[in-house]
Amino acid sequence: MSSTRPIFIPVILGTPRQGRMSEHVAGFVLEEVGKREDVTTELIDVREIKLPVTDAGEALKDPQFSATVDRADALIIVAPEYNHGYPGLLKHALDSNLKEYIHKAVGICGVSAGPFGGARVIENLLPVMRELGLVTIFWDVNFSSVQNVFDETGNLIDQAYVKRFDKFIKELIWMAKLLRHGRENLPI
Amino acid sequence: MAATRMTCSECGMEMNHHADKLDWSEPEPADPELGGVIQEAHTCPGCGKSSTRRA
Numbered sequence: 486m487s488s489t490r491p492i493f494i495p496v497i498l499g500t501p502r503q504g505r506m507s508e509h510v511a512g513f514v515l516e517e518v519g520k521r522e523d524v525t526t527e528l529i530d531v532r533e534i535k536l537p538v539t540d541a542g543e544a545l546k547d548p549q550f551s552a553t554v555d556r557a558d559a560l561i562i563v564a565p566e567y568n569h570g571y572p573g574l575l576k577h578a579l580d581s582n583l584k585e586y587i588h589k590a591v592g593i594c595g596v597s598a599g600p601f602g603g604a605r606v607i608e609n610l611l612p613v614m615r616e617l618g619l620v621t622i623f624w625d626v627n628f629s630s631v632q633n634v635f636d637e638t639g640n641l642i643d644q645a646y647v648k649r650f651d652k653f654i655k656e657l658i659w660m661a662k663l664l665r666h667g668r669e670n671l672p673i
Numbered sequence: 674m675a676a677t678r679m680t681c682s683e684c685g686m687e688m689n690h691h692a693d694k695l696d697w698s699e700p701e702p703a704d705p706e707l708g709g710v711i712q713e714a715h716t717c718p719g720c721g722k723s724s725t726r727r728a
Binding site: 488490555556558583584585587588618665667668669670671672673 | 691
């Protein structure tokens with residue numbers, strides 16, 4: 486049996502920082518995913534997930550965030566690199582779910598002001614993804630010198646990212662379909 | 674595969690048991706060989722809803 490529901494791939498904007506350039510990246514990603522047939526998407530902004538900082542983990546579940554992740558077939562995480570690592574609030578939010586992630590695909594878009602395009606934050610996120618039960622794809626998108634990729638209003642300047650993202654999203658959709666079939670039909 | 678199928682709380686379909694997750698956060702009794710509690714992950718083929726339960 487193969488499900489005919491559209492593949493749902495929300496985009497997590499992984500930083501609450503004021504003036505975040507990652508917001509432009511998330512906007513671009515959301516627009517590109519929205520162009521795909523049989524795929525739906527929406528933005529999850531970690532700034533808008535109201536999680537207290539007096540506890541951690543699944544005890545903090547935000548009902549809306551958890552329901553969105555539960556409904557998802559795959560996730561795209563837009564993660565800036567802060568001091569070679571991931572934003573603390575992104576990890577805090579990710580840790581509030583668990584069963585919602587199991588056997589779902591994830592792709593990561595790294596963002597940095599420097600030349601490496603968030604390569605180190607992506608590498609640091611990979612073991613976290615694995616422990617959450619997510620399945621990573623082998624395409625990333627590295628937004629290097631992000632201040633030169635978008636103009637001040639978030640319009641894409643460097644059109645090479647359209648083709649780079651196309652490779653990434655095709656792989657992610659393929660993996661999302663495969664894993665949905667497995668979750669829904671193949672017993673362990 | 675689990676001995677009994679879970680039923681989806683959303684649409685009533687039988688769910689598919691597709692993963693086991695070792696959970697160390699649960700209190701005793703833990704599986705002495707695996708060192709924790711197994712949580713079964715189930716997904717509904719009808720609506721996609723996921724659920725877990727202790728094995």
